[in-house]
Amino acid sequence: MTYPRALGRALALAARSLLSWFDVLVELIAFALLCVGLVFFLGPAVEWARGRSTTARALAGRWCGVEVATPYQPEPPEPVRERDGWYRDGNTLYKRAFWIRWQHRLTWALEDPAAEREFAWQLVNPLVTLLLPVAVLFGGPPVLRGYGRWTRWWLGPRPVVERRGNWLQRHLESLGHQIGILVLSLVQFVFSAWQLVVIAGALPVAAPVVLWSRTITDTLRREAGTWTGVRITRPYLPPPGLPVPRPDGLYQVGKQLYEEPFWPVQHARRRWVLGDRATWRDLAGGGLIPLVSLALTLPTVALLGWGFVGLATLWIWRPFVSSPVRWLVLPEVSTHLGALAQTPLALAMIVAGLVPTTWLARQQARFVKLWLGPTESSRLARRVERLKQTRTDVTVAQAAELRRIERDLHDGIQSRLVAMGMKLGAVEALVDTDPAAAKRLAAELRAASSEALTELRVLIRGIHPPVLSERGLLDAVRALALDSPLKVQVTGSLPGRLEEPVEACAYFTVSELLGNAAKHGAKRASIDVSFDDDQVTLVVTDEGPGGANPARGSGLRGIERRLGAFDGRLTLTSPIGGPTRATVELPCQIDPEPLSPKTSTSSETV
Incomplete structure (x- = not known):
């Protein structure tokens, strides 16, 4: 490649990189609209910005000679209409697929690990690329190849590794988590105030407004748990079923009869929403959580602010002014020696502000859990329903x-x-x-x-397999893995015997999941068994083609029905292209008596 061509490409890349700041502005505006209730713009804004990143990857391969693969996760599958005409998303039914499709695409766009790197690239890349023509002028065409590697590092796929940053990075991340929880709690406060206004003045539309606002509260629960490790489950009661008509075909609500089920459904949904204690706890938490988050975040921000202002005053502002400078109530400083004497105090304030950030972020999440998590009574009510x-x-x-x-x-x-x-x-x-x-x-x-x-x-x-009665669930699952046509690895441990009905339910659930994996072409699978907090958890992962959906077949629906008898849950993650990950959770009690002399914790079929 000649110098003129390399310089021309560097100038074109520098000019094009400025458009990334426009993408950032659009995404920030979409996020601001999300905070005031206009939720339909952020997902399309993120996907629109991906088009420019795709072009950047193509130019890195064409102009810089560095191929950059696409890092995004597979797109979510289209919602499938069930036989009764409804669309199902978890335990909620929808008449149309628009809302499910929008939720899935928003989650797909925002929770992809590549989205965070891409947003940071949009901010940083223009600053680097503006210097690219000068670097090419002095370094020649090889500089373009270095820029291609820079683009691949930001926009290419990365292996999933455990992130272990240094002390400063971890505590800065915790500070960001504190501020993030505070911002989300302020957004929830706005929506809580809006819900109170609607409930007080427009009761007929209260149910859809509250249900719509729960997505913000769910975001606060999810992000607080992701950032701090404090798990916060949804406390809401299950939605009511469809109304049942009387023998004469009419639907009854109190003393009123209706020919169509629309109004009975609306009445049932309003009673469900307003009669749920979790709704009112969300509203109370919307007012209290921002206050507590602000009280826990403000000291940290104040210490850091004073520390950085002190460093800037001593070493940036002081050399450019002729008169002495003063920081806080300390003596005036006019020399480098005086600035050096006060610098340790500024650094100590910065360290003192960063040290408790991890603990403070966890306390914020625990307070969020106190108000937005399930109580014992709500757990019991949810289980009864x-x-x-x-x-x-x-x-x-x-x-x-x-x-x-x-x-x-x-x-x-x-x-x-x-x-x-x-x-x-x-x-x-x-x-x-x-x-x-x-x-x-x-x-x-x-x-x-x-x-x-x-x-x-x-x-x-x-x-009822004899091995299940004689050896317990873990050894029965190992025997099931040995009989499977797949190459199955079983890991985990149990502290004792589970209740016999729960053991049978878990065993046949695993058997059905392995059968589905073999039927759809998987070659390998893994099973992890664990017990914690009066709940046994089985995670079955296979390397099949993915795309599994409980609405498309009777196998997974049968598993859900089987688990429902024990208040168990099936959580399925199956993107197109795989892998498929099925998490089975069964509440149960355990007998601490040992199962057998065999104590190995893993096995693998060959």
């Missing part, structure tokens, strides 16, 4: 299991026993007239009885 909703699913699942057992007995064991009875009659008729034929039939009867016994053992194993 969930058990009410899953009672029908449990009945359906039990009936389906009984029909399966009946079908297996009728089509398998029963038909074999009937055939064996007929052959025994033939043996009785031939034992005197044709002993040789009778012996052959007796041999066939012996083989048939062996096959019938094998089928009966398989059927019993399908009802």
Whole structure:
């Protein structure tokens, strides 16, 4: 590459880099609109800015000779309409797919690890690129290749590694987390005030406003937990089911009858929202959390501000003025020696402000959990409501299991026993007239009885595997992994035996997940079993093609129905291209008695 061409490309890159600041401005405006309730602009703004980053990656390969791969996660799949015409997202049903699609794309755009690096690149890259023509003028075309590596470091994919920054970086991040929780709590305060106005003056539209505002509260819970490690679960009661018509086809709400279910649904949703204690705790937390966050953040910011102002006063402002300078109430300083004497105090204030940031951020998150997390009464109410909703699913699942057992007995064991009875009659008729034929039939009867016994053992194993009764869940899962066609690695430990019904539910859930993974072409899988806080957690991960959705098949819905009998949950993460990660959570008690002399904690099929 010649010098003129390299210089021309450097000038073009420098001019184009200034557009990144325009992208940052658009994203900041979209975020400001999000804070005042206009939530539909931030996701498209982030995706629009990605187009410029895509062009930057292409130019790095074309002009700088450094290929930069696309780092983004696969796009979320389109919502699928269920047989009853509704779209399902978790435990919420929607008549149209727009809201689900928007939520999934916003989450996809903001939670991608590449989004944070891309925003930082938009801020920093113009400052570096403006110096690129000068660097090319003195260093020649190789400087462009260095710029290509710079672009690849920012905009290319990176391996997932554990981040372990130094002391200063960790505490600066904690300071950012403190400020982030404070900002989110202020946004929640605005929405809480808006909810109170709507509830007081426009009760018919209170339910949709409160449900819409819960997304801001959910963001505060999620980010506070992500930043500090304090897990904050959603405390809300499950949504009500669809109204059931009377025998005459009308829908009743109190003393009022309706021909269509629209108004009964609205009444039920309003009672659900306003009758939930978590709604009023959110409103109270919206007023208290900003005050506490401000009280915990202000001392840190004040110490850091005073420290940095002191350094700037002593070493930046003082050399440019002729008169002595004063910082706080300390003596005036006019010489380098006096500035050097007061510098340790400024540094001590900065360190004193940074040291407690991690602890203070965690205290902020704990206060958020106190008001926005579930209480014991709300946990009990949620469990009762969930058990009410899953009672029908449990009945359906039990009936389906009984029909399966009946079908297996009728089509398998029963038909074999009937055939064996007929052959025994033939043996009785031939034992005197044709002993040789009778012996052959007796041999066939012996083989048939062996096959019938094998089928009966398989059927019993399908009802409750003996290894599960004898060795417990962990060893039963290991045996299941050995029988699987996949290469399965099992890790984890349990402090004792679980309740027998929970063990069976967990075992057959893992069996169904492994079967689904094998059916869809996966080659490897991993299973992790753990127990904490009266809950057993099983994480099944496979390297299949991904795209699993409970709304598309009966297998995952059957797992959800099975788990619903025990107040369990299935959380599925399955982006297009894989991997698929299924997290099963089952509340249970544990028996501390040891399972067996075998104490290994992992196994792998080969």
